[in-house]
Amino acid sequence: MTAPAAGRPVRALTVDDLEDLAVGARVLAAGTEESAYHVALDWAAAELAAHGPVPLLPVDRLPGTGLCVAVTLAGASAALAEQLPTGEEPVRAVRAVERVAGRAAEAVVPLNAAAENALIALATAARCGLPLVDGDGCGRVLPLLEQTLFTLAGVAPAPLALATPSGDVVAVESARGRVEDLVRPLVLASGGWAVAAAYPMDGARLASCLVPGTVSRAVAAGAATGRARFAPWRPRSLCRGRIVAVEQSAGAYENHENGAAGPVTGLPGGPAGGTAAAVPHGTLGGVPDRVPLPSRPTSVLVEEDEGLRRRFRLEAHNEILLVLADGAPAASLPDQILMLSRIDRRVLDVERAVPGTAVEVVVIEAPAAWYTPEGRALARTGSGGTR
Secondary structure, three states: OOOOOOOOOOEEHHHHHHHHHHHOOOOOOOOOOHHHHHHHHHHHHHHHHHHHEEEEOOHHOOOOOOOEEEEEEEOOOOHHHHHOOOOOHHHHHHHHHHHOOOEEEEEEEOOOHHHHHHHHHHHHHHHHOOOEHHHHHOOOOOOOOOHHHHHHHOOOOOOOEOOOOOOEEEEEOOOOHHHHHHHHHHHHHOOOHHHHEEEEHHHHHHHOOOOOOOOHHHHHHHOHHHHHHHHHHHHHEEEEEEEEEEEEEEOOOOOOOOOOOOOOOOOOOOOOOHHHOOOOOOOOEEEEOOOOOOOOOHHHEEEEEOOOOOOOEEEOOEEEEEEEEOOOOOOOOOOOOEEEEOOOOOOOOOOOOOOOEEEEEEEEOHHHHHHHHHHHHHOOOOOOOOO
């Protein structure tokens, strides 16, 4: 095993940190499925209890030539609660990538540090006896496996491996741009979810394209309360008001029941995946720019109850893509746009929005790489023309 680079002391995540991580990881996750969230929380707690604390590696302690593997929940998070994990899925997925790569992994990194994905990455690190990297590949939440800063840096998601609760392990080797097409039917056939191990790369390469500090930031946020919970992300408030109308497209998808909780390889974070047809119109690094998204297009109208009394229209598809204030653009992808309950500051799922709810709409700036031309193009993949 490659020795970690010298740098800051390495802290360890323990059972005592788990609740804070779980709460903080929900800050950027709209549409978290409650039952699946608690399954992932219990899963991580069981792995920490069985295998002990997990070292949390800062970026300056990554093993330069050691293999690092990104881990995420692939598929429908609600299916996680319906078909419970055996606990073997993470280690089987990582071991499959190791066999293809021809060497052992030395660290696990969350593909994103939101909701179930942060907890499953921690469970994976504990089960595999590996450190968890303090960072992730997105710095925000996007719905497709290839919508990452790793892709922007030229790192392919494949070879990747899927491990299902039924005991299946599938390794995928593919040119970029085909991964979504291959993974989606595999996940559906497996019962709706799997653990994916992907983006194998050396620590030095990971350090160059990682969003650092996101795991420790989530732990700190979870320990805070009220507005202080969002302080690490420096949110900007767009408006405070009440939802007056919710409009949803009826025919934009199939087999859908609710929305995504995070990047889950093109399937929603809730049950059954959407497969709306779309025709590619060009590529970015081999990734088609018209990959069909899960979930359904949704519009939420919010009337401001203070200040200028403007009417805000939130356009969403998996996440909020665009905000118009009296018809003028106020925020758009790649900004992370969140609708918060004014009662408890909880992030609300736009697909479950209810007229009359008092909300605040806030904007969190994404990592700088998402604002490059290439980053904007990748972030809007599958958005159906919202730009």
